[in-house]
Amino acid sequence: MFRWIFISTLLLAGQAVFPANTLRVCKSCPANSIREAIRLASPCDTIFVESGTYKEGNILIDKELTLIGRGQPVLDGEGKTEIVTIASNHVHFEGFVIKNVGTSYSQDRAGIRVKEATEFYVKGNRVENAFFGIYLQKSKNGIIEGNEVVGEAKDEVSSGNAIHLWYCDNVLIINNKTIGHRDGIYLEFVNFSTVQGNYSERNVRYGLHFMFSNDDIYRGNTFHDNGAGVAVMYSKRIGMFSNHFEENWGPAAYGLLLKEIHDGQIEGNTFQENTVGIFAETSNRIVYTKNQFIQNGWALKISGGCQQNNLTANNFIGNSFDLAVHSAGTDNKFDGNFWSDYAGYDLDKNGIGDVPHRPMKLFSYVVSKTPESLVLLRSLFVDILNFSEKVSPIFTPENVVDNQPLLAEST
Amino acid sequence: MLKILKYSFYDLIRSRWTYSYGGFYLLFTLSLLWLSNDLSKVVISLMNVVLLLCPLIATMFGVMYYYNSREFTELLLAQPVRRTSIFLGQYLGVAGSLSASWIIGVGVPFALYGVFGSEQAGNFAMLLFVGVVLSFVFSAMAFFIALKNENRIKGFGLAILAWLFFAVIYDGLLLLSLSMLTEYPLEKFSLIASVMNPIDLSRILILLKLDVSALMGFTGAVFRKFLGTGLGMGVAFAVLLLWVVGPVMGIRRVAVKKDF
Numbered sequence: 035m036f037r038w039i040f041i042s043t044l045l046l047a048g049q050a051v052f053p054a055n056t057l058r059v060c061k062s063c064p065a066n067s068i069r070e071a072i073r074l075a076s077p078c079d080t081i082f083v084e085s086g087t088y089k090e091g092n093i094l095i096d097k098e099l100t101l102i103g104r105g106q107p108v109l110d111g112e113g114k115t116e117i118v119t120i121a122s123n124h125v126h127f128e129g130f131v132i133k134n135v136g137t138s139y140s141q142d143r144a145g146i147r148v149k150e151a152t153e154f155y156v157k158g159n160r161v162e163n164a165f166f167g168i169y170l171q172k173s174k175n176g177i178i179e180g181n182e183v184v185g186e187a188k189d190e191v192s193s194g195n196a197i198h199l200w201y202c203d204n205v206l207i208i209n210n211k212t213i214g215h216r217d218g219i220y221l222e223f224v225n226f227s228t229v230q231g232n233y234s235e236r237n238v239r240y241g242l243h244f245m246f247s248n249d250d251i252y253r254g255n256t257f258h259d260n261g262a263g264v265a266v267m268y269s270k271r272i273g274m275f276s277n278h279f280e281e282n283w284g285p286a287a288y289g290l291l292l293k294e295i296h297d298g299q300i301e302g303n304t305f306q307e308n309t310v311g312i313f314a315e316t317s318n319r320i321v322y323t324k325n326q327f328i329q330n331g332w333a334l335k336i337s338g339g340c341q342q343n344n345l346t347a348n349n350f351i352g353n354s355f356d357l358a359v360h361s362a363g364t365d366n367k368f369d370g371n372f373w374s375d376y377a378g379y380d381l382d383k384n385g386i387g388d389v390p391h392r393p394m395k396l397f398s399y400v401v402s403k404t405p406e407s408l409v410l411l412r413s414l415f416v417d418i419l420n421f422s423e424k425v426s427p428i429f430t431p432e433n434v435v436d437n438q439p440l441l442a443e444s445t
Numbered sequence: 446m447l448k449i450l451k452y453s454f455y456d457l458i459r460s461r462w463t464y465s466y467g468g469f470y471l472l473f474t475l476s477l478l479w480l481s482n483d484l485s486k487v488v489i490s491l492m493n494v495v496l497l498l499c500p501l502i503a504t505m506f507g508v509m510y511y512y513n514s515r516e517f518t519e520l521l522l523a524q525p526v527r528r529t530s531i532f533l534g535q536y537l538g539v540a541g542s543l544s545a546s547w548i549i550g551v552g553v554p555f556a557l558y559g560v561f562g563s564e565q566a567g568n569f570a571m572l573l574f575v576g577v578v579l580s581f582v583f584s585a586m587a588f589f590i591a592l593k594n595e596n597r598i599k600g601f602g603l604a605i606l607a608w609l610f611f612a613v614i615y616d617g618l619l620l621l622s623l624s625m626l627t628e629y630p631l632e633k634f635s636l637i638a639s640v641m642n643p644i645d646l647s648r649i650l651i652l653l654k655l656d657v658s659a660l661m662g663f664t665g666a667v668f669r670k671f672l673g674t675g676l677g678m679g680v681a682f683a684v685l686l687l688w689v690v691g692p693v694m695g696i697r698r699v700a701v702k703k704d705f
Contacts, residue, residue, distance in 0.1 A: 285666050404624045406631040409639050409668070413648055414497055415616035 060084035068093050075099055083107045083130070095120045095127070103129035111135045116143040120151055128157040135164040137192055144169035148176065156181065166194035167215060174203040178210060185214040187238045195220040196237070207232060217243040218260065225249050234258070240265045244272060252277060262288040263308065266295050276302040283309050289330070292317040305330055314340050323347050324444065332358055336366065346370040347444040350393070357393040358402050359434050368393060372440040380441050391439040394430045396423035449521070449531055453538025457510070463542050466502060470550025478558050484565040488572055491551065492651045495572060496644055497612065499579040503543055504608040507587025510539050512597050522705055532700040536588045536693070543580040548573060571654045575647040578685050582643045583608065585692035592699045615642050632667040643688045646681060
């Protein structure tokens with residue numbers, strides 16, 4: 035956090051030290067277009083853009099400027115071009131409404147593009163009907179704050195991402211809203227960045243998507259009704275804290291998809307009413323603690339090749355299946371969780387059940403072998419099957435067991 | 446026939462059994478609603494109950510009623526009344542009173558909790574419908590079995606076995622065949638196999654209504670695609686209807702030929 039304060043202070047200090055002018059842009063001002071104002075301005079100036087609609091095609095900001103929209107001026111691209119391109123360091127861009135970026139199959143057009151810049155601050159803009167919303171390439175040390183990116187994506191092919199980062203370092207993405215794009219927030223080759231307090235809804239693919247990005251943190255975000263909540267792929271040391279994954283529901287929907295993730299930490303998240311809460315594939319050394327899994331289809335699906343994961347102090351409440359683990363010979367640990375269908379007892383009243391709990395039911399095992407057998411979900415036969423397996427376990431993997439099941443929800 | 450139907454219906458509706466059966470549903474539903482206050486959850490819990498209890502009770506009740514009212518049946522047979530109307534009347538009386546207990550027992554508490562107008566109304570209607578159909582199917586089956594067997598013990602045993610077959614054994618066989626044939630595409634097979642069994646079909650109809658089908662992945666998608674269409678729904682209802690009509694035809698056939 036201090037890093038960001040430091041950067042913003044630097045930005046402010048820069049403006050205080052150098053003598054800066056202000057320019058106004060409106061219909062009757064000397065500078066009646068934003069392009070003209072940028073041409074007239076010298077570095078470190080501030081440009082105030084009054085409300086109105088500006089149809090100027092692509093606006094290139096190639097000086098160290100502060101642009102502030104007053105009364106939400108609209109920049110309309112009329113579906114033809116990319117709209118704002120920030121190609122200078124130390125740019126502050128705030129308070130605009132950016133509309134109608136055309137879909138293109140040959141260029142990645144964006145509402146706001148930050149191109150090879152550092153120390154940028156993009157705040158409080160609204161991007162509507164864009165192909166890509168906010169696009170950062172090879173940029174670092176910047177803040178994207180409180181923007182709203184709303185699109186109407188129909189399918190993955192003809193839509194772009196709301197906030198897209200490519201080869202960036204040390205970026206803070208905070209309190210944005212991303213709705214109706216391909217991915218809400220997409221990070222590719224992005225390191226040491228933080229994604230915090232954002233809200234993603236109805237994105238066609240993922241609410242948040244990491245590719246080849248290491249040492250990032252996302253915290254306190256909400257992912258609601260996306261194709262899948264969050265996909266973390268081919269990344270290392272990602273911290274996932276206190277996020278909400280809700281209602282990502284459909285035949286191929288997940289709350290959180292982990293693929294080839296190593297040394298991650300998943301703590302204090304809530305997974306509610308997803309088809310699959312977490313789906314982990316070849317992900318190693320991940321610590322799952324203090325998460326809530328509530329009324330999901332599968333709370334946690336761990337496929338083969340996941341090693342040395344540690345699950346502890348999580349709550350599993352009312353899921354159709356708490357756990358499905360594919361291969362038996364794994365050394366994952368499941369001790370010390372609360373399982374709502376635990377039926378053991380606690381004679382010494384220490385809060386830990388005296389009988390080990392096997393979170394993987396026989397039916398869950400059968401389904402992992404023959405997916406079609408799910409047609410028997412909730413039938414009497416399956417209940418009998420599960421019961422008999424519970425009494426004397428034969429089929430379910432022996433090491434998928436909670437030796438210290440909690441009797442009350444962990445807080 | 447109507448007169449006999451009316452007679453057996455009123456006879457049954459006044460019996461202790463019907464009261465306790467309806468009362469059980471009433472208490473059960475009320476307590477569930479009172480405990481959870483969430484209509485959709487109660488619908489799911491009741492689904493498990495309806496799939497288990499409705500067929501079981503209908504089977505028991507059907508066999509019992511047939512054997513118990515045998516003397517009265519003989520009396521009726523001595524009158525100038527058509528045989529089919531005697532037995533169909535009795536059957537409809539049993540099935541009707543069971544359905545009435547079910548509808549009242551479950552419907553009243555739900556109505557008190559305001560299910561009509563809530564978004565659960567459709568699911569609830571499906572639940573009621575399934576309960577009624579299962580009552581009709583299994584009491585017809587029980588009547589048929591009882592008619593076929595003079596020996597009460599044998600009749601009871603066979604009826605219970607029939608229930609056990611549809612409720613448990615069938616699913617076991619289905620699961621066995623599914624797991625033995627994993628190499629083949631089994632969506633169609635599982636679809637057809639579960640449509641053939643009235644209990645499975647009812648369960649899937651409710652599951653699809655409750656949107657649990659997303660869980661079923663590809664298979665669920667196949668089910669939804671099939672049963673979501675007008676044709677699929679038509680087929681499902683036709684099969685359920687067939688399960689009522691089939692045993693009823695059996696009752697007719699046996700009743701006409703049987704020596705008393």
